[in-house]
Amino acid sequence: MSNVTEFEKEKLSYEVLSEENAKKAQEKIRAIIENVETVITGKREKVELTVLAMLAGGHVLIEDVPGTGKTSLVSALAKTIACNYSRIQFTPDVMPSDVTGFSIYNQKTGEFEFRPGAAMSNIVLADEINRASAKTQSAMLEIMEERQVTVDANTYKMEDPFIVLATQNPIESLGTYQLPEAQIDRFMIKISLGYPELMDEVSIIMHGKKAKSKIASVISAQEVRQLIQDTNHIKVSRLVSTYIVHIIAATRTNADIKLGSSPRGSIALYALARAYAMYNGRNYVIPDDVKYLAPYVLAHRITLTHAAKTEKKNPVDIIRKIVSSVVVPVTKEDLEV
Structure with missing residues (x-):
């Protein structure tokens, strides 16, 4: 080379x-990150990576022990950019149709109507994804790669911004199913939040609940879509x-x-x-x-x-x-x- x-x-x-627009984009990204940081204290690098993965059109796998703020990170990000947010609590009995959606027959109209699944959102929290069966996990493959779902030969596109943030517990294997390599490969990055520093944890227990309730959006979904375009x-x-x-x-x-x-x-x-x-x-x-x-x-x-x-x-x-x-x-x- x-x-x-x-x-x-x-x-x-x-x-x-242009350099000018790059600077403007930088300011908006910083605003998103700083707003999320009001809830996720002391994890600047991981917040940055999560936000940047969203702008790059990727998904994030968060592997960490319970109670380290995985769900709070996703919720704070959704509130920051004022977009749709859904949570899928994966368990062995969750069906693929719960994720993708399904068609139901309307007797009044005589036609089938599509009922969107939990994945039809902007920010999707796939909580404890490794607790879902292999059949349900496979339903995520098309969603993550093609950014669409196919139900009864009909295809439904996801709207930008779209990001799947999946969590899994690395220390517990009972009742879990290992993620296939094909699915792991669809995550742009894999991160671990880890335990907070001493003073950060003090701040969390003193102000964390209030920060979660007061967090508000600082940027619109349309502005985020523009940032995604700027990235390209x-x-x-x-x-x-x-x-x-x-x-x-x-x-x-x-x-x-x-x-x-x-x-x-x-x-x-x-x-x-x-x-x-x-x-x-x-x-x-x-x-x-x-x-x-x-x-x-x-x-x-x-x-x-x-x-x-x-x-x-x-x-x-x-x-x-x-x-x-x-x-x-x-x-x-x-x-x-």
Whole structure:
């Protein structure tokens, strides 16, 4: 990748967002994050990643122990952007039709009418998703990837913004079903909130309940839709795009990894890097954006070898090691190619 002369400049297929509009977008994103932070104290990085995943058109898997604020994060985000919010409490008896919706016969009109399921919303909390049966979990595949549901040969599209935030408890296996790799791969990022710091927890017990009741919207759904559109106009040079693919390719040849990331990982890292660049007030992506985001995007997409599992190696550490081993485009000329 050091030989940049092999790349020829090519015309972009999209108009690059102006620097002025990138700064305006940055202010709006910060307003969203700061508003959510009035409820989720001391977890700025995880709030940022969740909001940016939404703007990048992705979904979030939150794996953590009970009581760490997973549901509160989703609820606060929904109230912040004034959009529809639904919660699906997954249990073994939840049916696919509860998620996607179903058609019911209307005797008065003599026609079938579609009754939307819980997933027909803007922000969907899939609470304890690993408690649902494999049949119900599979109902989420089309929803997450195609952003639509198909019922009785009729297709119903989701409206932007649309994000699925799924939670699961990593320490309890009784009555749970392991998420299939195909579904895990559909989550743009996987995060863990973790326990709060001492003073943050003091603030939570003193003001948390009041903050939840007082949180109000700071941005409209239409403005969020515009931010999503703006994200698609952040410049990613061909060289940075190739840098992303080199990282993904390295996961497929690493000795500790049995199954590397799919091209969906490349697409997710590309899209999230755009949102992250805009959040930083830039209208272009730099390699540091990719380096920072790669562990969040790729760690849950790889399958470790038996030897790596035996040695208790961490997927996040493996991804960071891979990223550090891939040559980075560093000059201004590189980024302009």
